[in-house]
Amino acid sequence: MEEVNDDDIDKIFLQMRKELQKIKPETGAQDYGPKERSGFHALGFGINIPDGFEKAGREKTAAIFFSKNRPDIVLLNPAEHAGITFQAAKSGNFSLDLEAERKQIRRILSQADAKNVFYDQGNISGDIPVVWFDYKSFAVDERVYNMMFLFPAGGKLMIGTFYCIFKDYDRWRPKILNMLRTIRTEEAVHERI
Structure with missing residues (x-):
């Protein structure tokens, strides 16, 4: 895998897209109501994250963010091709x-x-x-x-x-504003x- 410099935004998005395309969509209805996350106490905050987002492991995070300056927390919603990151x-x-x-x-x-x-x-x-x-x-x-x-x-x-494929923004935008x-x-x- 190629290392990405801080100013290589396109490469980062291409790599994120490539990784998200590997994930097969789930079938059936899902509840995307808020879910309390307490795993952020080390960073000094709490937040309600929509359901379906799970913390990505080191390998998955490295596959998405090739830069050495990776976010502290990466949450992925594989079924919806979306992600949330936090970095101090x-x-x-x-x-x-x-x-x-x-x-x-x-x-x-x-x-x-x-x-x-x-x-x-x-x-x-x-x-x-x-x-x-x-x-x-x-x-x-x-x-x-x-x-x-x-x-x-x-x-x-x-x-x-927060990021997602553009065609889904109108569905996600209100949920993310509520999350904030x-x-x-x-x-x-x-x-x-």
Whole structure:
């Protein structure tokens, strides 16, 4: 497998697509209601993830993300060809100005691939502030819908992403926005007790 540099966005999406195509769709109805995930306490937050997403192992994560800078957590929904990632930015390497961080990341993504098409952005108020934006990126013969979101947790900036094949974005977008409303930090949970 070829190593990918940080600026090789297309290669990353092509590799993700290749891996997702290997997964056979499940038959029968599935419940995609929220599911509490407690495995993120090490990163300082909790969140309700839609059903069907399971944590990917090291080998699967390495097959999708060839870069050495892999996300801390990768969740895959094989039946729906979708994924969610979480990664803590290096502590001390961000400001608490989430708007400025979002602007910076959008600029980097735009420079990495001028074909990326940016759509909407928003803020979610809850236990903690969350900012998000969505965009379309391109693989060889497939368009990919992406939603990136940022929030502070455990003294770090958390960067999350959701991705799926573009034709499914209208079904997933509301579910992911609802998921973002459930983000809470360990500090917020302890304050309620």
